[in-house]
Amino acid sequence: xxxxxxxxxxxxxxxxxxxxxxxxxxxxxxxxxxxxxxxxxxxxxxxxxxxxxxxxxxxxxxxxxxxxxxxxxxxxxxxxxxxxxxxxxxxxxxxxxxxxxxxxxxxxxxxxxxxxxxxxxxxxxxxxxxxxxxxxxxxxxxxxxxxxxxxxxxxxxxxxxxxxxxxxxxxxxxxxxxxxxxxxxxxxxxxxxxxxxxxxxxxxxxxxxxxxxxxxxxxxxxxxxxxxxxxxxxxxxxxxxxxxxxxxxxxxxxxxxxxxxxxxxxxxxxxxxxxxxxxxxxxxxxxxxxxxxxxxxxxxxxxxxxxxxxxxxxxxxxxxxxxxxxxxxxxxxxxxxxxxxxxxxxxxxxxxxxxxxxxxxxxxxxxxxxxxxxxxxxxxxxxxxxxxxxxxxxxxxxxxxxxxxxxxxxxxxxxxxxxxxxxxxxxxxxxxxxxxxxxxxxxxxxxxxxxxxxxxxxxxxxxxxxxxxxxxxxxxxxx
Numbered sequence: 001x002x003x004x005x006x007x008x009x010x011x012x013x014x015x016x017x018x019x020x021x022x023x024x025x026x027x028x029x030x031x032x033x034x035x036x037x038x039x040x041x042x043x044x045x046x047x048x049x050x051x052x053x054x055x056x057x058x059x060x061x062x063x064x065x066x067x068x069x070x071x072x073x074x075x076x077x078x079x080x081x082x083x084x085x086x087x088x089x090x091x092x093x094x095x096x097x098x099x100x101x102x103x104x105x106x107x108x109x110x111x112x113x114x115x116x117x118x119x120x121x122x123x124x125x126x127x128x129x130x131x132x133x134x135x136x137x138x139x140x141x142x143x144x145x146x147x148x149x150x151x152x153x154x155x156x157x158x159x160x161x162x163x164x165x166x167x168x169x170x171x172x173x174x175x176x177x178x179x180x181x182x183x184x185x186x187x188x189x190x191x192x193x194x195x196x197x198x199x200x201x202x203x204x205x206x207x208x209x210x211x212x213x214x215x216x217x218x219x220x221x222x223x224x225x226x227x228x229x230x231x232x233x234x235x236x237x238x239x240x241x242x243x244x245x246x247x248x249x250x251x252x253x254x255x256x257x258x259x260x261x262x263x264x265x266x267x268x269x270x271x272x273x274x275x276x277x278x279x280x281x282x283x284x285x286x287x288x289x290x291x292x293x294x295x296x297x298x299x300x301x302x303x304x305x306x307x308x309x310x311x312x313x314x315x316x317x318x319x320x321x322x323x324x325x326x327x328x329x330x331x332x333x334x335x336x337x338x339x340x341x342x343x344x345x346x347x348x349x350x351x352x353x354x355x356x357x358x359x360x361x362x363x364x365x366x367x368x369x370x371x372x373x374x375x376x377x378x379x380x381x382x383x384x385x386x387x388x389x390x391x392x393x394x395x396x397x398x399x400x401x402x403x404x405x406x407x408x409x410x411x412x413x414x415x416x417x418x419x420x421x422x423x424x425x426x427x428x429x430x431x432x433x434x435x436x437x438x439x440x441x442x443x444x445x446x447x448x449x450x451x452x453x454x455x456x457x458x459x460x461x462x463x464x465x466x467x468x469x470x471x472x473x474x475x476x477x478x479x
Contacts, residue, residue, distance in 0.1 A: 101457060103373075128221050133344040149304045168319075174211065193263070223281075
């Protein structure tokens with residue numbers, strides 16, 4: 001047992017070594033996560049050997065003790081009978097296989113739910129068009145050179161105007177936060193003019209977004225009523241805001257929000273009232289799969305914002321739009337920092353990296369569990385069939401057909417698979433509740449996932465049983 005365990009431990013460590021690099025390349029893109037801190041070293045090797053030894057001793061000790069305690073008379077009585085073994089021994093073997101099948105079901109159900117979630121996220125309705133949009137983070141105009149919000153606004157407007165003349169650019173805009181899942185701000189406390197101040201703990205909350213004129217046109221977000229922000233909405237004109245449909249429904253359910261005034265009570269400078277001039281369609285401002293919350297949009301030109309992300313919708317077939325963006329900005333100000341040029345589609349896909357990594361890991365674990373379950377079923381059924389060789393020969397001598405032998409052996413495996421699948425489904429319903437926070441567009445009790453996984457594992461188990469069943473069909477009664 002120890003020899004087999006050590007060989008298995010070394011083989012497992014070798015497989016881990018080979019697969020470590022590819023797995024590490026799939027790790028999620030999270031600022032706090034450092035893949036370089038993960039490594040396979042001597043400690044991991046020693047851990048693998050210790051686990052292998054413990055497993056070898058633990059699972060080798062029970063049969064060793066059982067064999068050593070048996071007396072000669074017991075062996076002689078059982079010799080030549082071809083018995084199926086004692087009930088206790090059969091139950092122990094069967095219980096281990098049932099446990100393998102049950103755990104495989106749990107992992108397969110979890111994998112199916114996460115894969116379905118990933119598919120739903122990829123096909124989530126965004127409310128905007130991310131196609132052909134190139135994003136570049138820009139920070140930050142020097143305060144000594146641009147001391148006032150007006151001068152900062154004029155610099156940004158120069159950038160937008162110049163970029164609009166780039167041959168490969170279709171439209172240009174800017175926003176402080178990209179629609180990514182990692183953004184999970186608490187929102188701003190707002191006060192609606194004419195409404196009584198809310199009680200402590202019941203404040204009105206909405207997500208602020210600072211945008212440039214032309215943002216809604218660039219993102220192709222329709223304006224439902226009123227108007228969008230324009231170049232005239234600067235520090236020399238009335239402070240204005242555009243809200244989304246969710247905010248209109250929540251805070252203005254029975255009235256037209258156009259012309260209403262609001263202010264942010266937790267941002268400086270205080271006391272500035274913004275007049276609502278438009279209502280935009282809802283969009284996934286918080287990223288794929290995130291519920292749309294109350295959101296209001298304010299102009300860069302009327303607020304002290306010194307950085308954000310440029311959004312340039314490129315024309316079809318554009319190749320060098322990023323280089324052109326850098327040339328334009330550097331021409332206006334060489335001290336401004338430009339970072340992370342990429343497409344919006346790539347950025348949003350990257351925001352799904354934690355879900356994609358979880359689904360990938362769980363898929364690998366589920367495949368390993370499925371392999372272990374099939375090997376377990378094969379091993380137990382094959383061993384049981386071998387023990388019953390004498391019995392099968394007698395049955396065939398008395399007229400049993402090959403189909404009868406097939407049913408006899410397959411029936412044993414089918415019972416194990418049935419019990420394992422049933423227990424696994426119960427376990428998956430309990431465990432899948434832990435995945436609720438990670439699921440999107442699919443229930444933890446999704447019937448299709450449960451049915452497909454049950455059919456898959458049952459088919460694999462029966463296939464594993466077919467090999468020893470076919471071998472048993474070839475038993476020669478004379479032998």
